[in-house]
Amino acid sequence: MEEEMNVGELLKETAEENQTRKILEILNDCKDLEEAKEKVKALLNK
Numbered sequence: 001m002e003e004e005m006n007v008g009e010l011l012k013e014t015a016e017e018n019q020t021r022k023i024l025e026i027l028n029d030c031k032d033l034e035e036a037k038e039k040v041k042a043l044l045n046k
Helices: 002-029 033-044
Strands: none
Touching (some): 002 033
16 A cells, blocks of 8 residues: 555656646746746646
C-alpha cells in the first residue's frame, strides 16, 4: 500500500513539474504580461 502511495505522489510531483515547465515556456514566449496571462488561463481551462 505504501508503494502505491509513493507512485501516486511521484505522479503528482511529475505533473506539477510539467505544468510549471509549460508556464515558464509560455512566459518566455509572450511579448507582454497580458498575453502571458491569457495563455496561462487557457492552459488552466483545458
